[in-house]
Amino acid sequence: MAFHALSRLTPRAREIVQTARQLLEREGPDALSMRRLADQLGIRASSIYEHLRDKQALEAALISVGFEEQAELFGEAVHRSDAPIAALIAAYRAFARRQPNLYRLMTERPLRRDLLASGVEEAAAMPLLDATGGDRERARAIWAFAHGMVILELNQRFPPGADLDTTWRKGIDALVGTG
Amino acid sequence: MAFHALSRLTPRAREIVQTARQLLEREGPDALSMRRLADQLGIRASSIYEHLRDKQALEAALISVGFEEQAELFGEAVHRSDAPIAALIAAYRAFARRQPNLYRLMTERPLRRDLLASGVEEAAAMPLLDATGGDRERARAIWAFAHGMVILELNQRFPPGADLDTTWRKGIDALVGTG
DNA sequence: GGAATGCCCTAACGGTGTTAGGGTAGCGCC
DNA sequence: GGCGCTACCCTAACACCGTTAGGGCATTCC
Numbered sequence: 001m002a003f004h005a006l007s008r009l010t011p012r013a014r015e016i017v018q019t020a021r022q023l024l025e026r027e028g029p030d031a032l033s034m035r036r037l038a039d040q041l042g043i044r045a046s047s048i049y050e051h052l053r054d055k056q057a058l059e060a061a062l063i064s065v066g067f068e069e070q071a072e073l074f075g076e077a078v079h080r081s082d083a084p085i086a087a088l089i090a091a092y093r094a095f096a097r098r099q100p101n102l103y104r105l106m107t108e109r110p111l112r113r114d115l116l117a118s119g120v121e122e123a124a125a126m127p128l129l130d131a132t133g134g135d136r137e138r139a140r141a142i143w144a145f146a147h148g149m150v151i152l153e154l155n156q157r158f159p160p161g162a163d164l165d166t167t168w169r170k171g172i173d174a175l176v177g178t179g
Numbered sequence: 180m181a182f183h184a185l186s187r188l189t190p191r192a193r194e195i196v197q198t199a200r201q202l203l204e205r206e207g208p209d210a211l212s213m214r215r216l217a218d219q220l221g222i223r224a225s226s227i228y229e230h231l232r233d234k235q236a237l238e239a240a241l242i243s244v245g246f247e248e249q250a251e252l253f254g255e256a257v258h259r260s261d262a263p264i265a266a267l268i269a270a271y272r273a274f275a276r277r278q279p280n281l282y283r284l285m286t287e288r289p290l291r292r293d294l295l296a297s298g299v300e301e302a303a304a305m306p307l308l309d310a311t312g313g314d315r316e317r318a319r320a321i322w323a324f325a326h327g328m329v330i331l332e333l334n335q336r337f338p339p340g341a342d343l344d345t346t347w348r349k350g351i352d353a354l355v356g357t358g
Numbered sequence: 359g360g361a362a363t364g365c366c367c368t369a370a371c372g373g374t375g376t377t378a379g380g381g382t383a384g385c386g387c388c
Numbered sequence: 389g390g391c392g393c394t395a396c397c398c399t400a401a402c403a404c405c406g407t408t409a410g411g412g413c414a415t416t417c418c
Contacts, residue, residue, distance in 0.1 A: 010364090012364080012365075033404080033405065033406080034405080034406060034407085035404080035405075035406090043365085043366065043367090044366070044367065044368085045405095045406080045407085046366085046367075046368085046369095046407075046408080046409095047365070047366050047367075049406095049407075049408080050364080050365060050366075051364095051365085054406075054407075055406065055407090107330075107334070107336075108287060108334075109334060110334045110335045110336075111334075111335075111336070136341075137342075137345055137346050137349050138349070140337060140341065140343075140346045141324070141346050141349055141350035141353070143327070143331070144324055144327030144328040144331055144346070144350065145320070145323055145324045145327055145350070145354075146327070147327040147330070147331060148322070148323030148324055148325070148326040148327025148328075148330075149320075149323040149327075151286075151326070151327075151330070152322070152323055152326060155286070155287075155288060155289045155290075156289045156290070157286075157289075157290070158319060162315075162319065163316075164319075166316055167316050167319045167320050167323070170316055170317070170320055171320035171323065171324070171354065174320065174353045174354045174356070175324075175350065175353050175354065177353070189395090191395080191396080212373085212374065212375080213374080213375060213376085214373080214374075214375090222396085222397065222398090223397070223398065223399085224374095224375080224376085225376075225377080225378095225397085225398075225399085225400095226396070226397050226398075228375095228376075228377080229395080229396060229397075230395095230396090233375075233376075234375065234376090359418105360417100360418090361416100361417085361418085362415100362416085362417080362418100363414100363415080363416075363417095364413105364414090364415085364416100365412100365413090365414090365415105366411105366412080366413085366414105367410100367411075367412070367413100368409105368410090368411085368412105369408105369409090369410095370407100370408085370409085371406105371407085371408085371409105372405100372406095372407095373404100373405070373406085373407105374403100374404075374405065374406105375402105375403095375404085375405105376401100376402085376403095376404105377400100377401085377402080378399105378400090378401085378402105379398100379399090379400095380397105380398075380399085381396100381397080381398070381399100382395100382396085382397085382398095383394105383395090383396085383397105384393100384394085384395085384396105385392100385393085385394080385395105386391100386392090386393085386394105387390100387391085387392090387393105388389105388390090388391085388392105
């Protein structure tokens with residue numbers, strides 16, 4: 001199911017995107033260059049353009065995959081639990097920690113929505129909207145808190161000793177109320 | 180007072196940082212290259228290295244200035260208002276909207292604290308800690324929410340019609356409680 | 359056999375951060 | 389007056405980046 005976001009790509013393009021993902025996550029954002037990626041594939045950088053229009057398209061494909069996986073993970077979390085919001089938030093944090101570089105790529109700049117696989121952004125957002133009973137305001141506030149916590153944590157902006165589990169819990173309690 | 184963060188730099192280095200700030204804010208992050216900056220100054224890129232160790236040092240100087248200005252603005256907001264947290268959050272949002280590129284630079288990656296002017300990060304964080312009466316957990320949760328809202332807004336991640344003023348208000352109300 | 363498709367190549371362009379090594383104008387000091 | 393020092397700038401080059409132009413070579417299909 002995780003390959004649907006790439007269904008419009010040729011098989012070779014899919015391979016390239018998969019390799020790019022491993023490269024990004026294993027060696028960090030600076031390693032995700034067309035030349036480094038080509039090295040990894042055993043070809044020259046210019047050959048990549050035979051399969052993907054440019055680097056933006058590559059990044060959009062990676063982001064699409066990320067959204068699709070989020071949709072799956074978050075939907076599952078909501079369904080499995082009787083405290084759906086807390087479960088979803090835990091899944092959100094886990095996603096970011098497991099693949100911090102992909103998470104950064106997905107959030108650090110405005111999205112090129114015209115390059116994304118259609119529907120993936122909405123699919124990733126849906127479980128939270130479900131969990132809040134369709135309350136968009138609350139969903140947005142919770143999302144903002146979760147993203148803020150995740151990215152400040154990834155960027156090591158909290159003091160070393162900070163008890164972030166407690167901060168998460170208190171923040172969620174406040175924003176969810178009796179949800 | 181906004182120049183204290185640069186007090187360890189030579190006068191020429193200060194000029195370069197000021198020019199860099201204008202360039203960053205007026206033409207965006209891609210414009211902040213050593214060559215573009217040098218053009219703006221009427222010199223060659225390599226001459227900049229006479230005054231600043233490298234680009235990281237330049238960015239650290241910009242970030243230091245940003246923290247110092249935040250400290251001043253946030254401190255003022257807290258002192259002027261009888262709803263200090265709400266006032267501080269409004270100032271936080273205003274800072275980010277007025278200089279989005281500097282705000283991004285300040286938050287998008289882990290800080291090189293060894294390169295910052297000493298004390299500026301703490302000075303910027305102090306007003307919020309004051310406003311929460313020293314409650315670090317609450318301060319962190321509020322900060323995470325505020326940063327999340329700001330950066331998602333800057334990155335245009337909310338739907339076009341979203342009523343963000345309401346989201347801000349509800350989020351703050353929930354996190355602040357009767358504060 | 360001939361055409362089309364898929365995939366890769368070399369070579370180059372203009373951009374990036376950065377370094378090595380050299381120059382020159384102005385100032386204080388003997 | 390001349391010496392040295394400081395502040396400031398220079399050219400040339402290196403290795404990297406994304407990207408394009410133009411060419412080659414096998415496999416597949418008619």
